[in-house]
Amino acid sequence: MRGSAEGNSEPGCAWTGDLHGHHQIHRCQDAAWLVEQLEKYVADYLLGLGFKPGSVCVHIQRSWPVISEPGQLIGRHHHPNAHLSAVYYLSGNGSGKCGALRLFNPNPLNELIPGMAVGGQGPLEASAARSISHHDVAAHAGLLLLFPARLDHAVLENCSDNTRFSISFDLVLTAPPGPTSAEYLPPHPSLWDPLRQDGNLMP
Numbered sequence: 001m002r003g004s005a006e007g008n009s010e011p012g013c014a015w016t017g018d019l020h021g022h023h024q025i026h027r028c029q030d031a032a033w034l035v036e037q038l039e040k041y042v043a044d045y046l047l048g049l050g051f052k053p054g055s056v057c058v059h060i061q062r063s064w065p066v067i068s069e070p071g072q073l074i075g076r077h078h079h080p081n082a083h084l085s086a087v088y089y090l091s092g093n094g095s096g097k098c099g100a101l102r103l104f105n106p107n108p109l110n111e112l113i114p115g116m117a118v119g120g121q122g123p124l125e126a127s128a129a130r131s132i133s134h135h136d137v138a139a140h141a142g143l144l145l146l147f148p149a150r151l152d153h154a155v156l157e158n159c160s161d162n163t164r165f166s167i168s169f170d171l172v173l174t175a176p177p178g179p180t181s182a183e184y185l186p187p188h189p190s191l192w193d194p195l196r197q198d199g200n201l202m203p
């Protein structure tokens, strides 16, 4: 799948399938078991967040492998195309040596004064639990992690001697199919009609 490429175009960046035409891994028969697990955990996640059962329909929009060689990383970014993101780790022992997912605090309100938690001679320790700028989750084989797609994140350098493998997912929430009110939610995609660039409906 990766061919001769060992990374993305940016120097030191891991290879990510989404930039190389491999962004529908969930449609592969070999991924059926993983999609089944994703369905279960996403349902629990949404219930845990307070979504009413059956109130939303969740769609896998894209999924892609990530292969990180020793020394490679992925810079800070988010996924504006999606609502919910997931990553499943195929390798890693939880030590963080082969890399960790860094989730950035989008708005550390408990700093009270923006930018205060910088440590040094300032009045607020940078490590103050309620003001941390980020949280790291070490890669661990078998771990399925869900997080808001708009949350900035990065992948820290693979400092091990081994290649790290993971699979990423982007998911979108819409209204359920059928004639339901879609207020607050995008309507179900079965109701969408694309426009051609000349303004006519697609055939």
Ligand SMILES: [Fe+2]
Binding pocket: 077, 078, 079, 153
């Ligand atoms: Fe990402």
